[in-house]
Amino acid sequence: MDKIISLCKRRGFIFPGSEIYGGLANTWDYGPLGAQLKKNVKDLWWKTFVERRLDMVGIDAAILMNPTTWEASGHVSGFSDPLMDCKSCKSRERADKLIEKWIHENSSEERPRNWAGEKTPAKDLLEFINDKKIPCPICGKTNWTEPKAFNLMFKTRQGVVEEEGKDIYLRPETAQGIFVNFKNVLETTRKKLPFGIAQIGKAFRNEITPGNFTFRTREFEQMEIEYFFDPDSSPWQEVFEMWKKDSLNFVTDILGIKKENLRLRDHEKDELSFYSKGTTDIEYKFPFGWGELCAAGAYRTDYDLKQHEKFSGKNLSYLDPYTNKTFIPHVLEPSFGADRVTLAVLLSAYEEEQLEEETRIVMKFKPDLAPLTLAVLPLVNKLNEQAEHLANDLLKNYRVDFDTSGSIGKRYRRQDEIGTPFCLTFDFDSLNDNAVTVRDRDTMKQDRINISALKEYIDRKLFD
């Protein structure tokens, strides 16, 4: 991981956030190459799941939403943990988990008053803990502060005058932007079930412990789909299997992440969200361990639409034109993290090759995913001007770099480190034969290609 972080900084993929001011914890800025790489990831996702499917459409909803949205979704009350501090040793524990553990260890059936897990009132949790003298697992004393609900949503204010503003939240997930627009999309696109709505956008969560580079950050970008269906005509397991397969194909075939570094993991019952009937994660083997790339399909049932119907008073049901049945559609949610997928692409592409007297670092991105498609390299400085004309001509079709600094071998190495699949060397013969030497990063083979045939040659390799 240190190698990747260092390479990212050195070559302009990812920088520490607000670095000149000493940084801001857990923020990362994408540099020129990283921004392009992440954009390529998002573009390929959008192409795969929106543009190339008849049963999918895309939207781009606002990050700021009417606060009632979050009451309906359960985030205001449920998206928080009852945390308390041990006054003796200053450690922090989750009150509900501590109680559950105690109940389990003591084989007790007894529970606090109003017991509803993490949503139990704080004073009932504390009363139970003090009553049973549940000790601090660190220091063994029972000396707790009252549990406080730590809401994981970022709060801000709408309105320029601080006191008069209305509290609003930065969305903790993009999904709700889709649900609140369900009716609008249905009416404007005339889609029939089953169909899905996709969205790419930022979400914000006050995670207690972020970390591992860009893997878990408080500001992150999601690529989410809500796929609506009638559970009577399409059983959720079928929809689920389809999305599991399609999601996995995206990761392996489109992004080129190796299968041996991937695994599917079904969520255990106790880690499922309260609304969810099932989820499978696609996990990638990060240097710090297995980590989720994608929740291949959380089955959210009809929970969200029902909640929004209840809180908004608007009718969000679907009238099936064939059966005349009116019902609230069920939802399956395949959700990708754009930042962690991009990180997995970076890690997955990283290779070191031992050459005779040195090590060559090469980022083997799939050609269409690479930040730069090709680099034009004049063999010597005398050819710079003509080569630059070629580079400019190629810009209309490809992402092009132009490098004149240092020997030709050194420039090949630079492009290796940033994963550029093709290097075009413009030499003295090029002036006469109108051809360049194309060097393929993966095969290390060289072909002499006429400039007029370049597009055909590169496109063939790009879509291989």
Added chain:
RNA sequence: GCGGUACUAGUACAAUGGUAGUACGCCGCCUUGCCAAGGCGGAGACACGGGUUCGAUUCCCGUGUACCGCUCCA
């Protein structure tokens, strides 16, 4: 949030209570004839703030950031 460790050029590392070095990288010039050639020249760092001291990058305190552990993870 808690505890521990660390912080020196773009990166990786040295050294030092009194002028901060090395390698690679970067820039310019000369050179160049397809896989990190060479020569010359150049830019570039003590995370931030305070204290002790004649003098602090070095010692002390605070802040920031990162890493490890705990905790947490819709």
